[in-house]
Amino acid sequence: MRSMQPDILRRRLLLMLGSAGLAASPLGRLAHAQSRAARTGTAAAAEGAGKGMKVLVVGAGMAGLSAAITLAEAGAEVIIIEARDRIGGRIFTDRSLGVPIEHGANFIHGFNGNPVAELATEAGASPFFIDNEQWQVFEPGGTEPRDFELDDVLDDLDTIAEKATEEADGDASLSLLDVIEIIDPVLLKEPIGNWALTDVYEGDLAAPLSKLSALHFDGGDVFDGPDVVLRDGYDMLPAYLADGLDVRLGEPVRRILHTADGVTVETTKAELKADHCIVTVPLGVLKSGSLVFDPPLPDKQVKAIAAIGFGRLSKVSVLFDEAFWPEDPHFLGFAGPVRGRFADMLNLVPIHDAPVLTMIASGDYAETVDAMDDAALAADVTALLRDMFGEKARAPKAIVRHAWSRDPFALGAYSFPAISAVPEDHATLAAPSAPRLQLAGEHTSLEFFGTVHGALLSGERAAEAVLAARKG
Numbered sequence: 001m002r003s004m005q006p007d008i009l010r011r012r013l014l015l016m017l018g019s020a021g022l023a024a025s026p027l028g029r030l031a032h033a034q035s036r037a038a039r040t041g042t043a044a045a046a047e048g049a050g051k052g053m054k055v056l057v058v059g060a061g062m063a064g065l066s067a068a069i070t071l072a073e074a075g076a077e078v079i080i081i082e083a084r085d086r087i088g089g090r091i092f093t094d095r096s097l098g099v100p101i102e103h104g105a106n107f108i109h110g111f112n113g114n115p116v117a118e119l120a121t122e123a124g125a126s127p128f129f130i131d132n133e134q135w136q137v138f139e140p141g142g143t144e145p146r147d148f149e150l151d152d153v154l155d156d157l158d159t160i161a162e163k164a165t166e167e168a169d170g171d172a173s174l175s176l177l178d179v180i181e182i183i184d185p186v187l188l189k190e191p192i193g194n195w196a197l198t199d200v201y202e203g204d205l206a207a208p209l210s211k212l213s214a215l216h217f218d219g220g221d222v223f224d225g226p227d228v229v230l231r232d233g234y235d236m237l238p239a240y241l242a243d244g245l246d247v248r249l250g251e252p253v254r255r256i257l258h259t260a261d262g263v264t265v266e267t268t269k270a271e272l273k274a275d276h277c278i279v280t281v282p283l284g285v286l287k288s289g290s291l292v293f294d295p296p297l298p299d300k301q302v303k304a305i306a307a308i309g310f311g312r313l314s315k316v317s318v319l320f321d322e323a324f325w326p327e328d329p330h331f332l333g334f335a336g337p338v339r340g341r342f343a344d345m346l347n348l349v350p351i352h353d354a355p356v357l358t359m360i361a362s363g364d365y366a367e368t369v370d371a372m373d374d375a376a377l378a379a380d381v382t383a384l385l386r387d388m389f390g391e392k393a394r395a396p397k398a399i400v401r402h403a404w405s406r407d408p409f410a411l412g413a414y415s416f417p418a419i420s421a422v423p424e425d426h427a428t429l430a431a432p433s434a435p436r437l438q439l440a441g442e443h444t445s446l447e448f449f450g451t452v453h454g455a456l457l458s459g460e461r462a463a464e465a466v467l468a469a470r471k472g
């Protein structure tokens with residue numbers, strides 16, 4: 001997800017961004033510690049502020065790992081407890097098709113000044129810079145919209161972005177769909193209009209227009225610069241951070257008891273005690289109540305957990321014996337009759353020289369795809385590509401996907417500004433839950449919710465809070 005920017009589509013058409021290589025930093029993790037210290041404004045690591053302290057971190061995604069390494073570098077004893085048999089959480093790279101396929105996070109969103117970009121550089125990653133000009137949209141039958149049609153749609157989206165909040169007039173019960181129906185109902189009737197709406201809003205925010213808040217849909221902040229795919233797989237970043245940390249895999253946490261003096265964490269296998277606990281499980285897991293807090297989280301946090309949306313986004317990666325689509329574009333678009341039905345496709349020919357399309361279902365269609373069995377999904381994908389490319393379209397050789405909404409350790413894709421929520425809800429989740437208990441994760445980031453960098457920064461923030469609590 002990239003936090004909303006009204007002109008993202010226009011930028012795709014206008015920006016010309018090239019590729020470059022990243023040299024591994026000779027300082028490696030040391031450089032990371034220094035850049036983190038510069039970001040957080042403390043020298044906790046250098047001071048050994050965590051010496052003698054024991055901290056349990058629940059969840060080995062980017063938030064948990066960045067919290068753990070911040071604490072470990074400050075001298076604390078840290079154990080990470082992870083439910084799955086792998087680290088990375090919603091960074092999940094699958095190599096079964098012969099090249100790295102990303103079921104979860106795919107891009108470093110905005111390379112300039114992004115802490116995840118810094119980490120990738122330190123880890124010696126091989127980046128592929130997405131070129132926003134390399135992008136081609138098709139309609140059923142294989143035709144392409146004309147330039148003026150795309151221009152009109154871009155203007156319409158600009159108008160929606162400008163007028164939506166004014167049109168909502170403080171009415172917190174209105175969805176983005178409600179105000180679009182007032183501002184530009186025709187857009188919702190045109191395939192190209194629906195394609196743009198799903199590309200810019202439903203795909204980025206992982207929610208249907210009908211669930212997005214008309215007041216807050218454009219919240220959040222962004223980093224500048226191109227989006228980047230890591231050619232060796234995004235999972236190299238969690239692996240890089242986890243190196244040397246004590247991670248216990250395959251151990252779901254069931255209950256967290258906390259007092260003014262410490263915490264006890266009950267997993268399916270053991271009971272662990274510590275001075276502090278940082279909980280980074282996804283918002284979907286917090287919403288489900290499958291993890292019990294004793295005593296419960298403060299009322300304000302319970303309300304924020306209910307209010308913030310936790311969305312759906314489904315990526316389906318399809319291998320063919322050869323590419324039958326244009327090989328150069330980094331993205332293909334499909335402006336079909338059903339909004340959200342594989343409107344965007346990442347083309348893996350330029351990235352990995354592989355005949356693979358990662359097809360993205362968004363809005364209500366993401367839920368539809370998660371509910372499909374493998375045969376129905378293969379039929380749907382094949383029918384859509386036939387609509388786009390006619391007889392040239394081949395039958396898939398293999399299909400891989402991960403239904404995040406059905407995954408018990410995620411129960412959705414990422415957080416979004418739901419009708420019921422206000423941006424401050426994210427800040428409410430970032431505040432200490434109790435003297436010895438702190439939440440972290442993308443959903444606790446006011447500026448960067450729904451992203452890997454939001455998760456990484458939230459982990460650092462939670463670790464700093466734990467270190468500061470000790471000092472105070």
Ligand SMILES: Cc1cc2nc3c(=O)[nH]c(=O)nc-3n(C[C@H](O)[C@H](O)[C@H](O)COP(=O)(O)OP(=O)(O)OC[C@H]3O[C@@H](n4cnc5c(N)ncnc54)[C@H](O)[C@@H]3O)c2cc1C
Nearest residue numbers: 059061062063083089090105106107253441442451452455
């Ligand atoms: C389809 C999709 C596409 C995305 N695309 C992008 C993108 O291109 N760019 C981007 O920046 N972001 C993207 N994101 C968002 C990004 O992946 C997340 O914001 C980020 O990875 C979240 O990190 P986290 O540490 O907060 O949570 P997670 O990575 O989910 O980590 C939480 C961990 O807690 C564990 N856990 C859950 N329950 C328990 C329990 N009871 N006990 C112990 N452990 C538990 C989980 O297994 C998991 O490992 C995407 C996400 C999805 C799903």
